[in-house]
Amino acid sequence: MNEPDVRDFNLVDLLSAPQTEAARQMRICNACRYCEGLCAVFPAMEQRLTFGGADVDYLSNLCHNCGACYQACQYGPPHEFAINVPQAMADLRQESYERYVWPASFAGLLARNGLWLGIASALATALFLIGLVIWHQPGALFSAYTGPGAFYDLIPHGVLVIIFGLLLGYAVLAMGLSVRRFWLASARIPKLAAGAAGQAIHDAATLKYLDGGGPGCMTEDARPDDKRRFYHHAAAYGFLLCLASTSLATICHYLGSEAPYPVWHPVVILGVVGGVGLIVGPLGLLIGRGWRANARQAQAGSDIGLTFIVMLLATSTSGLALLALRSTPAMGTVLALHLGIVAALFASMPYGKFVHGLHRLATLLRHAHEQRTKMV
Amino acid sequence: MRVPAFDSSIPDVLIAGGGNAALCAAIVAARAGAQVLLVERAPKSYRGGNTRHTRNMRVAHDAANEILTGPYPVAEFWDDLLRVTKGRTNEELAQLTLEQSSELWDFLWAQGVRYQPSLGGTLSLGRTNAFFLGGGRTMLNALYHTAEDLGVAIRYDTTLVDLAIHDGHFEHAVLEHDGQRETVPAQSFIAASGGFEANLEWLIEAWGPAARNFIIRGTPYNRGEVLRLLLDAGVAQVADAKQGHAVAIDGRAPKFDGGIVTRLDCVPFGIVLNNHAERFYDEGEDFWPKRYAIWGRLVADQPDQVGHVIIDEKSIRLFMPSVFDPVTADTIEELATQIGLDPEAVRASIDAFNTACQPGHFDHTTHDDCATEGLTPPKSHWARPIDTPPFYAYTLRPGITFTYLGVQVDRQARMQMANGQPADNLYAAGEIMAGNVLGEGYLAGIGMTIGSVFGRLAGASAAEHRSQR
Ligand SMILES: Cc1cc2nc3c(=O)[nH]c(=O)nc-3n(C[C@H](O)[C@H](O)[C@H](O)COP(=O)(O)OP(=O)(O)OC[C@H]3O[C@@H](n4cnc5c(N)ncnc54)[C@H](O)[C@@H]3O)c2cc1C
Ligand code: SF4
Ligand code: SF4
Numbered sequence: 001m002n003e004p005d006v007r008d009f010n011l012v013d014l015l016s017a018p019q020t021e022a023a024r025q026m027r028i029c030n031a032c033r034y035c036e037g038l039c040a041v042f043p044a045m046e047q048r049l050t051f052g053g054a055d056v057d058y059l060s061n062l063c064h065n066c067g068a069c070y071q072a073c074q075y076g077p078p079h080e081f082a083i084n085v086p087q088a089m090a091d092l093r094q095e096s097y098e099r100y101v102w103p104a105s106f107a108g109l110l111a112r113n114g115l116w117l118g119i120a121s122a123l124a125t126a127l128f129l130i131g132l133v134i135w136h137q138p139g140a141l142f143s144a145y146t147g148p149g150a151f152y153d154l155i156p157h158g159v160l161v162i163i164f165g166l167l168l169g170y171a172v173l174a175m176g177l178s179v180r181r182f183w184l185a186s187a188r189i190p191k192l193a194a195g196a197a198g199q200a201i202h203d204a205a206t207l208k209y210l211d212g213g214g215p216g217c218m219t220e221d222a223r224p225d226d227k228r229r230f231y232h233h234a235a236a237y238g239f240l241l242c243l244a245s246t247s248l249a250t251i252c253h254y255l256g257s258e259a260p261y262p263v264w265h266p267v268v269i270l271g272v273v274g275g276v277g278l279i280v281g282p283l284g285l286l287i288g289r290g291w292r293a294n295a296r297q298a299q300a301g302s303d304i305g306l307t308f309i310v311m312l313l314a315t316s317t318s319g320l321a322l323l324a325l326r327s328t329p330a331m332g333t334v335l336a337l338h339l340g341i342v343a344a345l346f347a348s349m350p351y352g353k354f355v356h357g358l359h360r361l362a363t364l365l366r367h368a369h370e371q372r373t374k375m376v
Numbered sequence: 377m378r379v380p381a382f383d384s385s386i387p388d389v390l391i392a393g394g395g396n397a398a399l400c401a402a403i404v405a406a407r408a409g410a411q412v413l414l415v416e417r418a419p420k421s422y423r424g425g426n427t428r429h430t431r432n433m434r435v436a437h438d439a440a441n442e443i444l445t446g447p448y449p450v451a452e453f454w455d456d457l458l459r460v461t462k463g464r465t466n467e468e469l470a471q472l473t474l475e476q477s478s479e480l481w482d483f484l485w486a487q488g489v490r491y492q493p494s495l496g497g498t499l500s501l502g503r504t505n506a507f508f509l510g511g512g513r514t515m516l517n518a519l520y521h522t523a524e525d526l527g528v529a530i531r532y533d534t535t536l537v538d539l540a541i542h543d544g545h546f547e548h549a550v551l552e553h554d555g556q557r558e559t560v561p562a563q564s565f566i567a568a569s570g571g572f573e574a575n576l577e578w579l580i581e582a583w584g585p586a587a588r589n590f591i592i593r594g595t596p597y598n599r600g601e602v603l604r605l606l607l608d609a610g611v612a613q614v615a616d617a618k619q620g621h622a623v624a625i626d627g628r629a630p631k632f633d634g635g636i637v638t639r640l641d642c643v644p645f646g647i648v649l650n651n652h653a654e655r656f657y658d659e660g661e662d663f664w665p666k667r668y669a670i671w672g673r674l675v676a677d678q679p680d681q682v683g684h685v686i687i688d689e690k691s692i693r694l695f696m697p698s699v700f701d702p703v704t705a706d707t708i709e710e711l712a713t714q715i716g717l718d719p720e721a722v723r724a725s726i727d728a729f730n731t732a733c734q735p736g737h738f739d740h741t742t743h744d745d746c747a748t749e750g751l752t753p754p755k756s757h758w759a760r761p762i763d764t765p766p767f768y769a770y771t772l773r774p775g776i777t778f779t780y781l782g783v784q785v786d787r788q789a790r791m792q793m794a795n796g797q798p799a800d801n802l803y804a805a806g807e808i809m810a811g812n813v814l815g816e817g818y819l820a821g822i823g824m825t826i827g828s829v830f831g832r833l834a835g836a837s838a839a840e841h842r843s844q845r
Contacts, residue, residue, distance in 0.1 A: 031637035031699040034431055034511030037492030046496050071517055072510035074428045074635055078421065081637075214490050214509065222517045 018091040022056045025088050028081055035069040039209050040367050041089070042069075047370060054186040057099065060092035061182075061356075061363040064210055066228070067218030094304065097355055100185065102177035109351035114307040117348050121314075124347070125340025131155070132336060151259050154332055160339075161250065167346040174350035179358040186366070193372035200365035204357075207232055219288075231284030235312060236357070238277025242319065245271035260326050271319065278316035282309045308353030314341045386561050387413040387529070388842040389835075390549055392536040392602050393568035394418060395425035396512075396824055397806025399519035400831025401566050401838070403487055406526035408839035413562065414523070415534040415551055417569075417597045423516070423532060425570050426594035426778060426807070426823075429635040430512035431495065432505040433828065434821030436478040443491050446503040450474045453504075456819055464815025466614075472787055473813055473822075476829045481506055483832065488518035500665060505821040512824075536569065536602055541609040544791075544799035564801035564838040567791075568831065571779035571807040572600025573620065574632065579776070582617035589681035591625060593775045596632040603782065603808055611802065612784035612794045615811025620779040621818045622672030626698040627682060627771030640770055641695040643671065644758050645740070646687030647729050648772065650678040653712070653721035655729070660747070660757035664695075669818055676774040683772035684715055686726070689764040694740050702768035711767045730761035778823065780811035789834035801841050805830035 026045055029035065036042045041062045065086045075081035098107040109116050132154055152160075203209065207229045210217060215224035249259055249267045261267045286309050318338035325334050349355070389405045391398050394416025402412045416423050436450045453474045457465060481491075490509040494502035501507075508515040523530065531553065538550035548561035572578045574596045579587035607613055629638035641664050648659055657674050661667055675683045692702075705711035712722035732751035738744055738760055746759045783804050784792040791799040806827040813826055 028637055028699050031639075031696065032511075032635075033495045034508075034513075034636075036495050037507075037509045068510060068514070072514040074511065074513050074633075075637075076421070079633065080630060215488075223521055 016095060018088065018095050019056050022060065022088045022092050025083050025085055026056075026059075028075060028083055029085065032075075034074075035072055035085075038068045038072065039063070039066065040364075041085070044367060044370065047374070056092055057096040057182070058186040058363060058366065060089045060096055061359045062367060063089035063093070064207075064360070065090055066210060068215075068224070071218050071222040093356070093359075096182070097304070097359065100178050100182040100359075101351065101355075102174050102181060106351055109348075110304060114303065117307050117311060117344060117352065120347055121311075121341050121344030124343040125337055128155075128336040128340050128343075129333075132332065151326075151335060154335060155339075157253055163343065164346065167343055171346050171349040175355055175358055178350060178355065179362050182359055183362050183366075189366065189369055192365070193369045196365060196368040196372055199368040199372075200361060203364045203368070204361050217288075227284060228288050231281045231288060233281070234277040235281025235285060235309075238274045238279075238281050238316065239312065241270050241274025242278060242316070243274075245274055268323070272323065275316045275320045275323075278312055279320070282312045282316070285309055286313075304353040311341070311345050311348070311352070315345055385411070386563065387411050388563045389413070389566060389838040390560060390562035390564075391415070391566045391568055392549070393425065393570060393806065393808075394423045394530075394532075395427035395568065395570065395806060395827065396430075396516070396519070397808075397827035397831040397834075398566070398568035399516065399523055400483075400828045401568055401803075401805055401835035402523045402528045403519065403526060404832045404835030405566075405839040406523065406528050406835075408836060410839040410842050412523075412528045413531070413560065414528055415531050415536055417535040418532065418595070420532045422595070422597070423520070424513065424595075425598055427516055427827070428513045429594050429633075430508070430515075430824055431636065432501060432507040432821045433480060433484075433824035434477065434505050434819060435480050435825065436474055437481070438478075440503075441481075443493050444503060444506065448504045450478070453477070457813075457822070460817035460819050461813075461815050462817065464817075466812050468787065469785070469812045473826055473829045476832070477825045480825065480828050484515070484519075484828070487522040489515050490518075501820060539565070539602070539605045539609060541606075541802065544610070544793045544797060544802065546799075546801050564803065564841045566789075566834045566838055567602050567606060567783065567802070567804045567808050568806045568827075568834070569602040569808055570595070570598030570600075571620070571810070572603055572781065573598055573776050573779045575599040578604075578617070579779075582781075583676070586676055586681050589773065590622070590676070591627075591629050591634065591638075591773050591775045592632045593623075593625065593629075593634060593638070593777050594632075598778070598807070600779075606783050606791070606802070606804075610794050611799065612792045612796075614782050614784045614809070615780040615815055617779070617781045619781065619811065619814075619816050621669065621777035621823075622676065623668045623775050623777065624671035624675050624683065624772040625775035626700050627773040628700045629773070629775065634775075637699045638775065639668070639696075640685070640698045640772065641668075642685050642687055642691070642770060643667075643772075645691035645694050646685050646762065647725070647755065648683045648685050649717065649722065649725055650684075651680050651682055651717065653717045653725050655725060655753060656683075658753045658756055660755040660759055662743075662757075665820075671772070672774045672776070675772050681774055684717065685770045685772060686711065686722075686762060687768050688762045689766055690760060692768055698770065700770075702770050704766050704768055706765045706767070708762075708767055711769050715769045715771070726762055729755070729759075730763060733759045733761045778807050778810070780814050780816070782807070782809045782811040785809045785812055785830070787833070788837040789830045790837060801838070803834035803838050805834040 030045060041059055044062055045059060067086055069085045070076060073083045075083040077084065098110045101107050101110060210229040210232065216226040217228040218224055245267050248270065252267060318334065318341050322334045322338050325331055388410040389412045391402055391412065391414045394414065398414055402414050406412050436448055436453045437444060438447050438449060440446045457470055492507050492509040494507050534551050534553040536549050537552045540547040546565040548559050551558050551560055574592050576587060578600055579590060625638045626640045643659050644664050647655055650656055656678060675681060703711065703714050705714055708723055708726050709719035712719040732748035734747055734749050736744060736746035738746050740758055743757050746757060748755045748759045785804050786792060786798060789803045789805055791802040791804055793799055809830060810823065810826050
């Protein structure tokens, strides 16, 4: 078997400081290799002959910041080699989201993401409230509504479908185009290896690599546990269940059954279970971030992960509040708030941490392909 | 940091050291019910001595398992050990080590240590050596967690600076933390504080002034004071001060703690010149993994303790490179100037070598037939003229891994006194007693084996000592 050649680390081609730093560290890792069994990053690194910009972008998205290699490293700070792979990867990852964003001129949104999101949700909420008030008599917003079609008395179903359809449509398009840019820059694979897609989906769906090579994610004192995987599952599947609930509601509407639905209705059950997941998951992740060593968070740019977690929490809490308060006079205000937050979430999806899911899936796909063909 | 309250109660077992040997001893003693105080000189982030640089442990086993690729019976292990030590080993203790090594896989697993297949570039060890998932530091983290859970009191940044021992009986130790000294008595004492490899003065005493230029591959904390205190208190000595594990590594490695990444595997593909631009040993005698340990000594014997490997474009991709870039030039003369050698002398050595190279079929995976003729010293394999630019140079320096001079122990890891009597309550494990098994030579992975086997024995004996009272 040919040993890879680290002399080919292509430092000249590397443009940014995070990329140069990652390449410096990888060169040491490649001579060490103790972390080979911890995750997919290290085997992928060893297969690489050159480390051009797109290659390190790919590697950075293969890292999910479990911290296992940080705790494993005999060269971690204060050692003069100053190896901190999770942090180098986090910086690069953040940069890679910006590099491939569509349209490219929106890259700044990622850098100033937190601020932007706050403004967007506030604006959207305000717009909804104003819209509702204009639509109705001002007093109507604050009276109690019950019975079928109650939500849509306040805001017609057609209007909701158009607004959210457009927002979601744009988000899907923008994210699709940016993940395509990422894919084309880092992988030109004419024909995927058989089974690669299945493996990638499996690895993503089970968060296979979120276990630090077996014992789980790292916490502050280097004791691995499985909590981060649990909370991430809760958040991700909670989000999907909420999406399913909303889609089902739309279908039901066209079939003639109107919201609000009784508590036993699948729309409500999916929504409640999803909503709870979407509260427990982000909360757990939020607390876990505090535990995890600060040393491993991205240093550059705004903390898009934090913003995203807060947005998810806001979505779920406002959604569940809406369920609880739906037959009270507060319903109108809570509805507007919830819709505003969801609108902001959708609009910001292509320019926030949400893209990590797609980048990661693309990365796992490429990884599955490479592992099957070992052609690099 | 946890500050254990030992003011009121005397620990049963005091352990000096924070590496593999110390942790194995602490865990076994604590499991046997002993109250254990472990003192580690390093701060927490640097805890674990040389163990943090390790990657594997050699273990005997009768059958392959999910990771080890085939059986490695005790008998074969023994043959290997006899070969590398040229018989300079205490047969009784060596046999004991090898037999007990077969329990280590399960023992360490039970303490939370996990394994992985042999790393890229080390396939030859896949059958004999258990590689730790995430390397030695991850392995140590697991041991520390287990020890903490068992109630072992751990003090970092704490150095054992003095021992009160009378007629083989340990009374107390003096510990230093933050400039403050404290006397700590205990029922028994385990020395697991490594060799003296990081003590340049002691190395110079043993090796002469040449040792000034040695690079210490591992921890800067193994300075051997505990060893010296023990020998001064009348404990019997094993192995001599010049014995140890030393390899040739990249000369640009940091003085301490450079670890594994500074290794350099290119010697068999080129020639090695000393500072007088002369060759001094057969670079192609055998495969590098079988020869890298003798090159530490060879380079140590050269002027200024330095060697220069010179290779050309044909060979640059044949080995795992060091983490440092080679010096590169388009002509031999230019290369010589860059590395500070006399260009004409280097040219002459290269020409002599090139003319002596006989035609053959180059194959770096076998002992090929590319050899020199009429050259002293010869190059027996992989000899190809150095004629294709660009030319590359790497600097070699002796890198010391660990020393063998130690305290003599018995089957219970109990120290033996120079007067032939066993010590009362003194035990040792790891590098500080490795010389009982390794009189000279080395087998990859046996350092950790010795540490774990004797760590367990010492922990059990020390706990036993307490219950006998
Ligand atoms: C780069 C490198 C790679 C290696 N790779 C391997 C390998 O893969 N496999 C293998 O088997 N061996 C390997 N070795 C050898 C191996 O590291 C040792 O044999 C083994 O770790 C020894 O364990 P130990 O517990 O005796 O010593 P150490 O792990 O060195 O522990 C000694 C401890 O004592 C502490 N100490 C020293 N003095 C004092 C004092 N006065 N007071 C308090 N504490 C003190 C130190 O801080 C340290 O924590 C390697 C060594 C190096 C340098
Ligand atoms: S992170 Fe550290 S221990 Fe892991 S491969 Fe890199 S250099 Fe080695
Ligand atoms: S942090 Fe985890 S996923 Fe990232 S490189 Fe290290 S071990 Fe791999």
